[in-house]
Amino acid sequence: MAxxxxxxxxxxxxxxxxxxxxxxxxxxxxxxxxxxTLALAGGFEAALRTTGSPKNAIVVRSGAASExxxxxxxxxxxxxxxxxxxxxxxxxxxxxxxxLVVIWNLERxxxxxxxxxxxxxxxxxxxxxxxxKLHAGRLFRPGLNEIVVGKLVSERFKQCAxxxxxxxxxxxWTVVGILDAAGSAYxxxxxxxxxxxxxxxxxxxxxxxxxxxxxPTHFEALKKxxxxxxxxxxxxKREDEFYAAQSGMMATFLRGLGLFVTIIxxxxxxxxxxxxxxxxVASRTKEIGTLLALGFSRGAVMTSVLVESVALxxxxxxxxxxxxxxVRSFTTGTMSFATFSELAFRFDVTPMMMVSGLVxxxxxxxxxxxxxxxxxxxxxxxxxxxxx
Amino acid sequence: xxxxxxxxxxxxxxxxxTFLTVSSIAIALFLFCTLRTVMTSFDAALRASADxxxxxxxxxxxxxPLPFSxxxxxxxxxxxxxxxxxxWFGGIYQDPKNNFAQFAxxxxxxxxxxxxxxxxxxxxxxxxxxxxxxxxxxxxAAKYGWKLGDAIPIQGTIYPGxxxxxxxxxxxxxxxxxxxxxxxxxxxxxxxxxPAVRKDWVGIYWLEIPNGDMAADVSGRVxxxxxxxxxxxxxxxxxxxxxxxISMMGNVSLLMTILGxxxxxxxxxVTINTMMxxxxxxxxxxxxxxxxxxxxxxxxxxxxxEAILVSVTGGILGCVAAWLIFQRVDFTAGGMFPNxxxxxxxxxxxxxxxxxxxxxxxxxxxLQAGRLRIATALRKVA
Numbered sequence: 001m002a003x004x005x006x007x008x009x010x011x012x013x014x015x016x017x018x019x020x021x022x023x024x025x026x027x028x029x030x031x032x033x034x035x036x037t038l039a040l041a042g043g044f045e046a047a048l049r050t051t052g053s054p055k056n057a058i059v060v061r062s063g064a065a066s067e068x069x070x071x072x073x074x075x076x077x078x079x080x081x082x083x084x085x086x087x088x089x090x091x092x093x094x095x096x097x098x099x100l101v102v103i104w105n106l107e108r109x110x111x112x113x114x115x116x117x118x119x120x121x122x123x124x125x126x127x128x129x130x131x132x133k134l135h136a137g138r139l140f141r142p143g144l145n146e147i148v149v150g151k152l153v154s155e156r157f158k159q160c161a162x163x164x165x166x167x168x169x170x171x172x173w174t175v176v177g178i179l180d181a182a183g184s185a186y187x188x189x190x191x192x193x194x195x196x197x198x199x200x201x202x203x204x205x206x207x208x209x210x211x212x213x214x215x216p217t218h219f220e221a222l223k224k225x226x227x228x229x230x231x232x233x234x235x236x237k238r239e240d241e242f243y244a245a246q247s248g249m250m251a252t253f254l255r256g257l258g259l260f261v262t263i264i265x266x267x268x269x270x271x272x273x274x275x276x277x278x279x280x281v282a283s284r285t286k287e288i289g290t291l292l293a294l295g296f297s298r299g300a301v302m303t304s305v306l307v308e309s310v311a312l313x314x315x316x317x318x319x320x321x322x323x324x325x326x327v328r329s330f331t332t333g334t335m336s337f338a339t340f341s342e343l344a345f346r347f348d349v350t351p352m353m354m355v356s357g358l359v360x361x362x363x364x365x366x367x368x369x370x371x372x373x374x375x376x377x378x379x380x381x382x383x384x385x386x387x388x
Numbered sequence: 389x390x391x392x393x394x395x396x397x398x399x400x401x402x403x404x405x406t407f408l409t410v411s412s413i414a415i416a417l418f419l420f421c422t423l424r425t426v427m428t429s430f431d432a433a434l435r436a437s438a439d440x441x442x443x444x445x446x447x448x449x450x451x452x453p454l455p456f457s458x459x460x461x462x463x464x465x466x467x468x469x470x471x472x473x474x475x476w477f478g479g480i481y482q483d484p485k486n487n488f489a490q491f492a493x494x495x496x497x498x499x500x501x502x503x504x505x506x507x508x509x510x511x512x513x514x515x516x517x518x519x520x521x522x523x524x525x526x527x528x529a530a531k532y533g534w535k536l537g538d539a540i541p542i543q544g545t546i547y548p549g550x551x552x553x554x555x556x557x558x559x560x561x562x563x564x565x566x567x568x569x570x571x572x573x574x575x576x577x578x579x580x581x582x583p584a585v586r587k588d589w590v591g592i593y594w595l596e597i598p599n600g601d602m603a604a605d606v607s608g609r610v611x612x613x614x615x616x617x618x619x620x621x622x623x624x625x626x627x628x629x630x631x632x633x634i635s636m637m638g639n640v641s642l643l644m645t646i647l648g649x650x651x652x653x654x655x656x657x658v659t660i661n662t663m664m665x666x667x668x669x670x671x672x673x674x675x676x677x678x679x680x681x682x683x684x685x686x687x688x689x690x691x692x693x694e695a696i697l698v699s700v701t702g703g704i705l706g707c708v709a710a711w712l713i714f715q716r717v718d719f720t721a722g723g724m725f726p727n728x729x730x731x732x733x734x735x736x737x738x739x740x741x742x743x744x745x746x747x748x749x750x751x752x753x754x755l756q757a758g759r760l761r762i763a764t765a766l767r768k769v770a
Binding site for chain 1: 405412415449450451478487543544546632643646651654657661662664666669751
């Protein structure tokens with residue numbers, strides 16, 4: 001005999017409306033938390049992952065995990081930009097930028113303060129970062145007290161809107177432009193002229209040299225030559241890998257926290273689902289006995305109850321996914337341990353995460369439905385049908 | 389109270405369901421206590437920092453050092469009774485995953501200014517006497533199995549090169565709030581190893597003041613003194629300094645609150661459902677109770693009490709589990725986070741929440757039971 005029709009399982013859910021709704025909502029909340037924490041860790045990671053480009057290489061001092069720990073002397077920088085593997089800009093100059101990176105305490109809109117990366121950039125810096133575009137205003141003019149700020153800095157910090165004046169290193173700077181770096185880390189930075197920044201910030205050295213490779217396959221040759229140079233202890237990394245590696249610790253922490261919370265919470269919700277399904281099975285003992293008496297196999301009964309449980313949790317999963325959608329518009333910021341400064345990012349709800357949320361909900365349904373389903377399938381027919 | 393037997397007997401009749409419900413509430417409260425503890429522990433770390441110590445750093449941010457020459461000038465400022473200083477070393481022990489803080493400090497003044505870092509006197513003198521020595525926190529020493537006399541190699545990142553420190557002391561915190569996950573070594577040793585351009589720079593100065601009331605005055609004097617220099621300072625109490633670190637973490641507390649509420653909400657729904665199921669199954673029984681003379685009010689209370697009993701049991705279990713876990717397991721991630729301790733207030737709040745969950749989840753079934761009409765209920769077949 002064939003399986004029990006799907007609609008039987010679904011109708012069972014519809015009959016016990018209150019119970020179904022409550023359980024589904026509970027499961028939905030778990031799925032929501034699951035997606036929420038994934039989106040949090042994912043957003044943080046995505047901000048750093050999308051910061052670098054595989055076409056670029058970044059040169060820092062050997063052993064430096066972030067630009068903050070790095071020092072590249074002027075001589076070192078000229079020797080780097082003279083390398084043959086560097087692409088040429090339109091004007092024939094090496095497509096490379098020597099940059100200064102410091103962190104500066106700025107006041108958030110909320111009144112609290114945090115560190116922000118202030119980057120002194122060269123003429124090619126913006127073009128090297130393909131994702132970063134001028135969003136509003138104009139670029140700073142070299143030699144003048146002008147800066148451009150990342151979009152998220154502009155939104156989250158005081159005195160960082162277009163035409164605002166802000167004090168850095170004892171001088172007043174005018175915000176002349178807003179940078180849109182498509183959610184990458186540059187959105188959390190302040191940019192200005194490196195040649196002006198060096199004397200103003202009292203820093204005689206660069207923190208990195210970022211360059212475009214004329215051919216990505218030339219990376220190894222460049223790396224080998226520069227790292228072997230005993231005059232400057234340097235380290236060459238692909239730009240995307242360099243930034244992605246910075247997300248490690250914080251992302252692991254966020255993900256670990258999320259996983260810990262969701263798994264334990266899922267356990268609690270599964271207990272609830274178990275209760276619901278046990279009750280569902282118990283309340284129709286006679287019905288199940290009849291199904292078995294009609295000749296439906298025990299496997300079919302078990303499948304039917306499992307389907308009911310999974311469907312119940314999937315309803316919850318869908319609710320969780322829908323409620324997770326608005327999370328996308330949240331922007332938050334947290335300290336990136338690598339640079340010791342604030343990295344703002346948008347919660348990143350990807351379709352993959354929503355699918356994970358649904359799979360997770362279905363899994364809860366399977367686990368929560370298994371024992372009740374087995375109990376239903378194992379019912380002795382004669383006793384079951386005799387029950388009042 | 390005399391009906392407690394009736395309630396427990398009823399719960400006992402559905403062992404599995406009771407167990408599952410109690411467990412899910414226990415889990416919710418366990419998570420709640422855990423998240424809450426993370427928040428309160430950050431606050432506790434704040435309380436541990438003294439009001440009678442000021443931190444002087446570069447006005448821009450911590451990455452800019454201050455000249456060593458500030459030391460003598462700071463000592464002369466009115467209200468300052470002691471000056472110490474140190475640099476964040478930020479080195480790596482064997483593997484970048486081994487995360488703990490290392491500080492280069494001026495040892496003679498450091499031991500005076502930080503009485504909460506406790507060591508036997510002979511260890512203090514041994515540390516003072518040897519330039520390449522260090523002291524480590526008890527938790528840290530236990531974690532890596534370090535003993536007095538061990539040499540610890542640390543790979544510098546901000547200060548390149550490998551440094552070797554000999555453990556001459558293992559310190560304990562005077563109170564539980566003091567972090568025992570730090571390595572302190574001689575500032576002089578680090579300074580001498582620096583090339584000329586990087587010599588004589590100090591990360592932060594600590595100033596000792598006689599009492600917390602003077603903090604604002606002294607801070608103002610220090611910052612005014614250097615306001616127009618090329619290295620302006622920012623002076624604040626150690627507490628405020630720590631608070632700024634926590635504020636850098638961003639909306640941690642908001643995130644924890646969102647997660648915590650979602651968890652409680654989910655489990656509340658699940659519990660309401662269970663309670664309603666339990667009451668529904670008993671329709672006949674409740675009718676019988678009323679027939680033999682139990683008042684509506686009493687029946688209402690019996691059903692409600694059952695819900696509260698279940699959730700309070702779960703709540704206590706969850707809070708105790710959280711307490712045990714934080715007691716046994718070290719979550720400090722090598723000094724990155726403060727010591728996590730479950731506060732009595734957290735447990736109290738947890739229990740209150742459990743009672744509230746019991747009340748809410750028992751409300752609908754209790755009202756239904758109270759309003760139940762005997763005749764209709766008895767006519768209904770199971």
